[in-house]
Amino acid sequence: MSTAPGRTRGSVVPALSRTEGWKLVSHPIFLVGVAMPLLGSAVFVGSIINGSAVSWEEDGWMAAVGVLMLGIMTMVATNNAALRDRRSHTAEQHASLPVRPPIRTSGLLAATLWPTCVAALLLASVVVIGALQDLTPSGIELIHLIGFVVSVLLLGAIGIALAAWAPSPFVAPVVAWFVLFVTPGETPAAWHSLIPWETVGETDLAVWHLVYVFGLTAVVAVIALAKTARARSLLVPALISVAIVVTAGVVLLDRTCPVGGVCLL
């Protein structure tokens, strides 16, 4: 028998993530999201250049908040991508293909690195411009910036998990609204350190917060995969990611509670 053309070589996940990643960063919703940190960065760069910028904390927040907005748009875009089969009626066609649904979900999860890289590049370019004008972010400011970038990854994964468990195009915009307007105001102050896109005041706590956000991203990825993957294959990643989130969460709560442990109640 002749060899079939286009032989398999290596994993399908990188190939899928390249295609999905490119589609994500060229998605109109994502491009609207890019405009926000661009605008915030432009204002900040303007104040750096005219010498009115004092610090990252006081003047650079618009760029960082813009990145959060980019994350929210990424969530809507990944949700949209994950619901593509449902919308396009391609589910039957794709069910006859050898790549299994968890591999496709993994490819889409890996594709969220693309918008994350866009966010990182945007902020990195502002950092470089600031550094050229002697406005370098402090250690904690840098950790906060990294935290905002990781939030893009987290929000992208949330969009995919929502599509898996609540497959409706209306869910992600509602969650986006919740992230934007409800969470910070409605959460008790003691719990603020557990909000992924909040900042915490001390350097070591900021590192724990970053670990917490990474762990949370892994938990959400496991939840997204749990819809179609075999439970046994997810057990170890689930345990590790939950352990990271719980450990980092306890440390954060313990340190940010006015009276040790009381706020846990």
Next chain:
Amino acid sequence: MQQATIDLTGVEKRFGAVRALDGVTIGIGPGVTGLLGPNGAGKTTMMRIAATVLAPDGGTLRLLDRDPTDADDRVEIRRRLGYLPQEPGFYQRFTAFEFVDYVAILKEMSDRRSRHEEVRRVLEIAGLADVSNRKVKALSGGMRRRLAFAQALLRDPELLLLDEPTAGLDPEQRLRFRELVSNLPNHPTVVLSTHITEDITALCERVIVVAEGVIRFDGSPETLAATASGRVWLAESADPRATLSWRMGDGRHRHIGDPPVDAEMTTPTIDDAYLLMVGSVRGDREAAA
């Protein structure tokens, strides 16, 4: 004896109270086989079962000499089959190339260069090379149908399942499709589900007639046509004794059914035989009711 590519034994499928397939036993090997039957006959159910997207309720099924109920075997079968569903879906924002490329990835072609070569090859076969950079939403209905056909051809499948591939195609596109199927390399097993009898006559060496979930005929198109021998006649006017009759372009009437003694008999076509067969199934059902 050569192993059949599709081997169904007593396969059953129900959708609620409707029995879509009722103990179907059949083996299909290399070459083009036509699946003919009226709407709701069970053709699409058979195609979906053969494409591994639907599991039968009863009976046994082997595809490409593997057991589709086994997860590893099922993946291997899917690597070697191409499927064009009755109502294919498309990603509207993708270009034709991107869409087929995406399907190629889902067919485990991870190496970019060879995958792109393969995508260009199938687009060329489907006659879509010139519009490969055009968005799917900008393609005509016929082009989309050919795009769906192109994705089914990826990796030269050994089993190609085409569910009503020529629906909505204009005559030229239909002829082009016939040319494509008849020139497929490596002599795959092609199953063509249709109710367009011209496609069967033009392409198939074997035809299976399905009605109400049961196989009513299995043989060559010529043999199918021959089942209507002595039951097709021509007359100057309508004949109430005919099961079915229609006025032709030359003004005469073509009748099928039980002819009168003095009838001017004519050579039956596959259409005549099919209509008689499906009509008798319907008649039996009505009589039973």
